[in-house]
Amino acid sequence: MISLYSEGIFLLHGSEIVSESQAVQEMCMDREKARHETITYNILKSHNTSGDMNRLRLKFDSMTSHDITFVGVIQTARASGMERFPLPYVLTNCHNSLCAVGGTINEDDHLFGLSACKKYGGIFVPPHIAVMHQYMREMMAGCGNMILGSDSHTRYGALGTLGVGEGGGELVKQLLCDTYDIAYPEVIAVYLEGKPKPYVGPQDIALAIIGAVFQNGYVKNKVMEFVGPGVAEMTTDYRNGIDVMTTETTCLTSVWITDGDTKNYLESHGRGDAYRELKPGAVAYYDGCVRVNLSEIRPMIALPFHPSNVYTIDELNENPYDILRQVEEKAAQVADGRAEFTLCDKVVDGKIQVQQGIIAGCAGGNYTNVMEAAHALRGRNCGSGDFSLAVYPSSQPVLADLITKGAVTELIGAGAVIRTAFCGPCFGAGDTPAHNGFSIRHTTRNFPNREGSKPGKGQMAAVALMDARSIAATAANGGVLTSAQALDCWGDVPDHEFDRTVYKNRVYFGWGRPNAEEKLVCGPNIKDWPEMGGLTEHILLKVCARIMDPVTTTDELIPSGETSSFRSNPLGLAEFTLSRREPAYVGRAKEVDTFEKARRAGGNPEELAEELSQVFGRIRRLPEFAAVNAAETEIGSVIYAVRPGDGSAREQAASCQRVLGGLANICREYATKRYRSNVINWGMLPFQMEKEPEFDTGDYIFVPGIRDALAGDLSRIRAYVYRPGRDTFDEITLSIAELTLEERQIIRAGSLINYNRKKR
Incomplete structure (x- = not known):
């Protein structure tokens, strides 16, 4: 195959x-x-x-962001001196669309986006009109182009466009007429x-x-x-x-x-x-x-908790208990004793019973997928049991054509619910399953807790990924997991007739027409980034989380779902950092940050708490560090994770650590380039180490001469682990993979914002 x-x-x-x-x-x-x-x-x-061509410095043809990311991007660029959008920039509103959580917060973000497009010359797609990537396919992608998006699923390759999903910092660079710098891949x-x-x-x-x-x-x-x-x-x-x-x-x-x-x-x-x-x-x-x-290739299913956990649907149906028990074991690790999730009990009379089906977003809500689902359900129904089906067409033009061709009538008649263009089911803000529920979805991801469950509150559900055709076949079978191969109704899809009238009438097209006199509309939850200092000569890191899972996703670093209402409030959002994986992290990080700010503000940075006095005393016992000055040493937090950053491009996975006083990440390897870029753009050091960590939560890591180290060989960086109460001071070796000159300067400056301010 x-x-x-x-x-x-x-x-x-x-x-x-x-x-x-x-x-x-x-x-x-x-x-x-x-x-x-x-x-x-x-x-x-x-x-x-x-x-x-070995060292690329790329400029993109256009960019796109949604309403979880565009406020932060624009606020960062604005703080760095941006006066207008120098390339077409599309702001879509497909994530915080419902305006259902957080009072006025979400709609405030939308009004901010519209005012920004008027002020800086952008394109504004209002809520429910189109999901981000469908709009870009329909209106922006072209053969030989490059598009940068602050969403990991920025992919338009089928239209001959290289689409790159990155954190907001990389979009800020384009807004400031800088470049996206990478080695030739x-x-x-x-x-x-x-x-x-x-x-x-x-x-x-x-x-x-x-x-x-x-x-x-x-x-x-x-x-x-x-x-x-x-x-x-x-x-x-x-x-x-x-x-x-x-x-x-x-x-x-x-x-x-x-x-x-x-x-x-x-x-x-x-x-x-x-x-x-x-x-x-x-x-x-x-x-x-x-x-x-x-x-x-046959109809497939990706079982929880990753799109790579794949089986054919036939294989799963033939051997459900053995396969589902493996998922239950993983679920127990995810829940960590805080919630219960079972799958084997979904097998009834030898058949797997599903509670929910979703066809949505940039992957599932395409015209062809929804039309095929409608044909599968023609003359059939979803039943009146606990199974439900919801369909989210990816744009209003797609929905309009589906209505014209009768597909929506067929779906509604079968018991499906038709919703608007919205990405909610993909990140935990729409159609969250019931506790212990099992949902099958034609969306992009099925990571732990991404569908909206909260193990810390005893709530746990899980998602499997399937194609719309097999989801429709399952719906037609009353929720019994069914391969599309069981039906004979496929392939009769009439050509899609696209009508851009809704875009012409509802989308604000301001590209090339900035109005500097326009005022930004900022609701009370839209906050500027807090001040962040530059890198000091030495750093002392307190380990505030040590995560030994094989992979740590961005959803675990900063949960999706209801937290999205605080994406325009850096400090408010930071309160949710690692909340579903390591709930005590925020308190630990804030304690370090509060002390560090207090000693600096008090004008006597040599004044240290008892534990820190012991740490510096132990550092100074080594002759080469006898003169280490606490004033030249910033104290901050660090997270260790084996392989952090799989998943979303959201920069908040890194920025939330930074605003809580984070100075570094340490890992074996970074799961994605985009997460590592986010760490760098927020002024944190992207450390790696080959060995298993010999430190634990609560220990300190002293990295001497880090400013000088950034100018030289990054393959061997000396650091020392201090364990309170044990009086041990052990040397370890850290490293940093290749950094561009600009990336080194960003880290020294303490953030991309600081770097740009200084440069300008």
């Missing part, structure tokens, strides 16, 4: 794969020359301003062959690929380039559903060859001029290859 090549490959004329060893030895092919023949190379080259060919079965949907293909590449890191921080004859066997709308899920592989971005169907898609959306043919050159080199036989 899917095979991974253990070496690079040459792709000849877009259809023949030759292994690197064979090509170099027998055919004398030039690998470096062939690297330049990928679609990726040519798009990156056209956007690179450095003149050096490796490029992996995703070679598609065969043809999907009629009952197989884009989510099935995506989950199969994620299952094959996530755990081994095959495409981590690389570009996935979709090629091969199988591309032509799928419509562009179908390809979009696969492409958006590439985020879950931890790749940097993705791009597809373009063809007549891509052209038809863009023309039907009134943007025929955005099309151009993209394909690799006659001889193109890739650093690896994921070979996918589309004909062999």
